[in-house]
Amino acid sequence: MSGPEIHRGSCRCGHVTFEVSGQVPPVTICHCSQCRNWSGHIFAAAPVPRAALRLTREDGLAWFQSSDHARRGFCRDCGASLFWSGAGEAHIAVAGGAFDGPTGSRVGRHIFTEYAGDYYTPAAPPPLRAPRGGPLEGRCLCGGVAFTLPGPARSVTACHCVQCRKLSGHFSASFDADEAALTYRARATLAEFATPDGGTRGHCRDCGSSLWFRARDGSFAVEAGAIRGATGGQMESHIFVSEKGDYYEIADGLPQHAAW
Numbered sequence: 001m002s003g004p005e006i007h008r009g010s011c012r013c014g015h016v017t018f019e020v021s022g023q024v025p026p027v028t029i030c031h032c033s034q035c036r037n038w039s040g041h042i043f044a045a046a047p048v049p050r051a052a053l054r055l056t057r058e059d060g061l062a063w064f065q066s067s068d069h070a071r072r073g074f075c076r077d078c079g080a081s082l083f084w085s086g087a088g089e090a091h092i093a094v095a096g097g098a099f100d101g102p103t104g105s106r107v108g109r110h111i112f113t114e115y116a117g118d119y120y121t122p123a124a125p126p127p128l129r130a131p132r133g134g135p136l137e138g139r140c141l142c143g144g145v146a147f148t149l150p151g152p153a154r155s156v157t158a159c160h161c162v163q164c165r166k167l168s169g170h171f172s173a174s175f176d177a178d179e180a181a182l183t184y185r186a187r188a189t190l191a192e193f194a195t196p197d198g199g200t201r202g203h204c205r206d207c208g209s210s211l212w213f214r215a216r217d218g219s220f221a222v223e224a225g226a227i228r229g230a231t232g233g234q235m236e237s238h239i240f241v242s243e244k245g246d247y248y249e250i251a252d253g254l255p256q257h258a259a260w
């Protein structure tokens, strides 16, 4: 006789690990400005009964009170977006990207699509817009990190690699920027996580927001969700789709590349 199915998950650095027993419920994808700011793009999570979630390592786990009603759980060491917990709710939302293996799940619904960013649409190519100039304002959810950089964002790339999925909680969307042209207005809570491939990922250690990625060769990309208001950018392609999660399909008609 076999026991209930177990789905294991973790943050990128391994300082938070968990198990979900039983089936992974259908995933909800949230486009609200808080979820975009926190995850770096959009946040996707499965509402798991609290009793079915067991933390097996939690020394990296931190919680940020993002509203009167809700807290967001993340790894303060690598910045991975992991959990969304509503006060008094019987379920806790577990990030789809945090699962180590296949989830056997699917997308159940999209919510707050009216707050989607200007650089994508959930199920179609983003509308063509005239590039908008002017500086871009970026910040984390708590305001401990805030920065300005020249706009517009122009070309936004979605990355489905395991690392981006672990850190964002779903998949990432970012645009190339000149790091030397980025000016911090606040950076007291900025944390940098050294990725195993020699890159560096910037996040807020107090709220867990994903902010930017610096590759080993020095090229620099800013998470589209970190920008307040319009980015002036457009998603143009999906990369590393060979590492995509099993619970979602890419349905916007944009080019897909197995690697990059």
Ligand SMILES: [Zn+2]
Residues within 6 Å of the ligand: 011, 012, 013, 014, 015, 016, 060, 075, 076, 077, 078, 079, 080
């Ligand atoms: Zn971690």
Ligand SMILES: [Zn+2]
Residues within 6 Å of the ligand: 140, 141, 142, 143, 144, 145, 189, 204, 205, 206, 207, 208, 209
């Ligand atoms: Zn913050």
Ligand SMILES: [Zn+2]
Residues within 6 Å of the ligand: 159, 160, 161, 162, 163, 164, 165, 172, 240
């Ligand atoms: Zn990636």
